[in-house]
Amino acid sequence: MYGMINGAIDKDEMSLKSSGSHQSSTGAPGEKTCTQSGCHSNAFIQQNDTTNTFQFGEKSNTLYSDDTVGIKLTVRKAGTTKFGFQIVCLDSMNKNAGTFVIYDGVRIQSQNADDFVPTAKGRRYLTHTYQGNKAIIPGEIEWTFSWIPPQNGYKGKVTFYMMSNCSNNDQTSSGDQFYSTKFSANYQQVSSVQEKVSYPLHPITIIYNKNSQSFETVLPIYDDIRDIYCFDLVGNTYQLQCQEKSLDGFCQLSMPMQKQIVPGFYGIRVVLNKGAVYTGTSIVY
Structure with a gap:
């Protein structure tokens, strides 16, 4: 899974690799992935695959500053019993956009950016916990949370970058399969009563x-x-x-x-x- 620790460790310590992703490893602009940062070997990232499903609430692809968007991530891979994920949302300048809201603090946790990745400075991520990496039914897992759009006056495109890990659960750093997904939406700051009613x-x-x-x-x-x-x-x-x-x-x-x-x-x-x-x-x- 994500965040594997290199070196000589015992079996109990091996469980730490399932407790969350390596920081700043979604593959978003300026970031590496776990396959490049040394915590996984012999792994290949597949893009534009149907393994990851990104359900963006009931909203259209145009968002407003007073919207709160429900997000459900689903990962399906036959035979997989342990999964992982990391997600970040960026604006058109590749800066952090909006705020993630956690419903289930047992299965999902927030993450700061990796201090050794300068381009990721200020980005905020969500990832799985150790309790949140197990399949809910054979070959399938889901995580649910919300996202609040930027409140700083930004207008334009926002993009969610997600990386999932379908682990073979063999307690080694090799053989896991990664899937990259991104989803974009247009964001509009509320600026007039005609657009939406604003409340103090x-x-x-x-x-x-x-x-x-x-x-x-x-x-x-x-x-x-x-x-x-x-x-x-x-x-x-x-x-x-x-x-x-x-x-x-x-x-x-x-x-x-x-x-x-x-x-x-x-x-x-x-x-x-x-x-x-x-x-x-x-x-x-």
Whole structure:
């Protein structure tokens, strides 16, 4: 799998090679791949293959700044029991574009760029975890997450670069098969009421409840919640779940299943169905 460690290691340490991809190895412009960086040998990358399926929510190929896009990656390879992936999104200048949102922190993790790849500086990636590399059915795996388009005024094409690994699971660095896929969409920054209605940001107070291990806040009762995002200082973005919303608007917001809230500073963004956006911060001790 991705991220294989070279040298003399024991069988338990070999499992580390399945815990995520090598940094900056999607094959995007300016990057190498695992087949070139020394962690895999005798491997060939196939492009424009049907092994990888990139499902881009229900959106068209034109996106707007207030869109949140659901993405599902599916990899199918008969006989494969372990898989891996890495994905990055770049703008027309090959700079990082947008923000990935993690639903399942057990199977998916975020990654920074490789410091030894100057052209990848500032890029943010998603990759599998050790728990997220096993086939869900024989010969098939999928990962689901979301992507928030750029909020910095950029307009133009964005391209997702994805690399998958179909491992032969023989505990060696050779024999794995890699598949490269890219998907492009046109991105438009909302600039007028005629394009889309823009809503101001509303500050809210957010308190962390240590007993319930959830964030608590009060939201308007006249509208339902569309999306809730949580940002930490490390650069991770998670989609929170509203466990409870009472008649007076009180809400309990929790992390995805099996993802614990660790001490630190968090920013939270709540988007309601009618478009209003509420933001707040909270410190967990």
